[in-house]
Amino acid sequence: MDHPLIQHKLTIIRDKNCGTKEFREVVNEIAELMVYDVSRDFALEDVVVETPMGKTTQKTLAGKKIAIIPILRAGLGMVDGILELLPAAKVGHIGMYRDETTFQPTEYFVKMPEDIASRDLLVVDPMLATGGSAIMAVDALKKRGAKTIKFVCLVAAPEGVEALREKHPDIDIYTAALDDRLNEDGYIVPGLGDAGDRLFGTK
Numbered sequence: 001m002d003h004p005l006i007q008h009k010l011t012i013i014r015d016k017n018c019g020t021k022e023f024r025e026v027v028n029e030i031a032e033l034m035v036y037d038v039s040r041d042f043a044l045e046d047v048v049v050e051t052p053m054g055k056t057t058q059k060t061l062a063g064k065k066i067a068i069i070p071i072l073r074a075g076l077g078m079v080d081g082i083l084e085l086l087p088a089a090k091v092g093h094i095g096m097y098r099d100e101t102t103f104q105p106t107e108y109f110v111k112m113p114e115d116i117a118s119r120d121l122l123v124v125d126p127m128l129a130t131g132g133s134a135i136m137a138v139d140a141l142k143k144r145g146a147k148t149i150k151f152v153c154l155v156a157a158p159e160g161v162e163a164l165r166e167k168h169p170d171i172d173i174y175t176a177a178l179d180d181r182l183n184e185d186g187y188i189v190p191g192l193g194d195a196g197d198r199l200f201g202t203k
């Protein structure tokens, strides 16, 4: 997504001198701006409304049922921003951490709304690196009946986009930036470092 506001804010959080408070605020702001466009294909239906001047037929969202699914921890940093625009969305959590040497993800927590099969799901995580975490999260959702899934991240590596596309070609991927590559430690370059640690001040 190349909107100037999104690009500007992404540059702010890439800076290693951006502290925890600002990092948190700006991650939420970017997520909110991204959802404006992610929701572009949401269906509308007609509704009759009475203005002070009389009756008119206008558009309203067609009873869309959404759930936001953050991949813990770092995905949590995007939830409040998205809820600003989609305040009635439900939120399901999936916990996952990546092994430092093999980069393989381990799932440690899942709590979903009961009706995810009938909801449009926005899986959110700031970083799409090898793609292992996103693939495992989508596997877990499909296993529970999910049908419509969009993946929303801030920074993606080409390797992660390719892996997620290959494993789950039915999923739309939205990213604020497609970066150069992964380094030998599995971090995105130039990236923004460890998103979870920067959001929660754990390093």
Ligand SMILES: O=P(O)(O)OC[C@H]1O[C@H](OP(=O)(O)OP(=O)(O)O)[C@H](O)[C@@H]1O
Pocket (backbone or CB within 6 Å): 071, 072, 073, 074, 075, 096, 097, 098, 099, 103, 105, 125, 126, 127, 128, 129, 130, 131, 132, 133, 134, 160, 186, 194, 195, 196, 197
């Ligand atoms: O595409 P991948 O190679 O799977 O890497 C991306 C994942 O790594 C990070 O999580 P991390 O394991 O650091 O957990 P955290 O959010 O708790 O810090 C990030 O938030 C993604 O979930």
Ligand SMILES: O=c1cc[nH]c(=O)[nH]1
Pocket (backbone or CB within 6 Å): 074, 127, 129, 186, 187, 188, 189, 191, 192, 193, 194, 195, 196
């Ligand atoms: O660059 C990266 C890769 C994985 N996870 C992160 O938080 N950052």
Ligand SMILES: [Mg+2]
Pocket (backbone or CB within 6 Å): 074, 194, 195, 196, 197
């Ligand atoms: Mg992390």
